[in-house]
Amino acid sequence: MLSWLSRTASSSIGKKVLMALTGLCLIGFLVVHLLGNLSFYADADGAAFDHYAETLDSNPLLPIAEIGLLVLFVAHIALALRVTAQNRDARKKGYAVRTDHGARTPGSATMMLTGLVILVFLVVHLAHFRLQKAEGVSMAGLVRHELGKPLGAGVYVVGMIALAMHVSHAFQSALQTLGINHPKYTPLARKFSLVLGVVLGLGFATFPLYVFFLGGNA
Ligand code: HEM
Numbered sequence: 001m002l003s004w005l006s007r008t009a010s011s012s013i014g015k016k017v018l019m020a021l022t023g024l025c026l027i028g029f030l031v032v033h034l035l036g037n038l039s040f041y042a043d044a045d046g047a048a049f050d051h052y053a054e055t056l057d058s059n060p061l062l063p064i065a066e067i068g069l070l071v072l073f074v075a076h077i078a079l080a081l082r083v084t085a086q087n088r089d090a091r092k093k094g095y096a097v098r099t100d101h102g103a104r105t106p107g108s109a110t111m112m113l114t115g116l117v118i119l120v121f122l123v124v125h126l127a128h129f130r131l132q133k134a135e136g137v138s139m140a141g142l143v144r145h146e147l148g149k150p151l152g153a154g155v156y157v158v159g160m161i162a163l164a165m166h167v168s169h170a171f172q173s174a175l176q177t178l179g180i181n182h183p184k185y186t187p188l189a190r191k192f193s194l195v196l197g198v199v200l201g202l203g204f205a206t207f208p209l210y211v212f213f214l215g216g217n218a
Pocket residue numbers: 016019020022023024026027030076077080081083084087100111112114115116118119166167170171173174175177178
């Protein structure tokens with residue numbers, strides 16, 4: 001497994017394949033994360049969300065999942081930096097080994113920018129909701145406190161716009177990278193990718209908008 005990984009990561013196409021796989025795993029995580037967060041809307045006092053957060057916290061497998069997630073993020077970012085540099089060099093030199101697909105679209109051209117905005121958002125997000133988490137602290141209260149501030153809500157919404165743009169291009173691009181390509185289904189996959197990006201971005205953005213404008217479920 002390790003030797004397969006190092007062999008794959010050393011070729012240009014291999015890097016792109018690993019970037020696509022790590023990206024798809026991150027999308028999977030986002031879907032589960034959003035579904036779990038919806039418990040915030042389940043009742044008026046945030047008890048369902050607190051219960052959900054406590055259940056997650058008491059799971060002994062949580063540290064393993066968190067390390068896995070960290071590895072996925074670090075690998076995805078490192079590979080994205082390498083692949084972007086590779087594509088830039090290939091464009092400059094006119095090589096035939098370009099690893100991006102055909103013409104650059106606004107979605108593909110802004111992947112590094114939206115990725116960097118997501119990265120900044122992640123640091124703020126973890127500082128708000130992971131580092132401040134402590135025994136007996138209500139997670140629903142913490143969410144209301146952080147997202148009730150203009151800066152907290154603003155950073156969250158900007159991060160989610162970047163996420164929507166990133167995923168809208170990324171999902172269908174990852175399918176192409178993995179060779180999942182069909183004249184009939186590829187246009188459908190492109191539409192699905194757009195919908196997925198918008199649903200994830202908008203879905204997560206409802207939390208700051210709800211808390212900031214409507215006061216949350218206090
Ligand atoms: C939850 C967060 C993220 C998800 C779900 C995600 C997902 C993806 C996926 C599925 C791809 C498509 C891979 C392909 O074209 O085969 C991709 C590409 C890319 N990602 Fe991410 N990503 C995330 C965060 C980031 C971050 C934090 C960065 C950088 C700091 C980043 C930078 C990039 C770049 C530059 C590409 C395109 C590289 C290229 O093809 O030229 N991503 N992402």
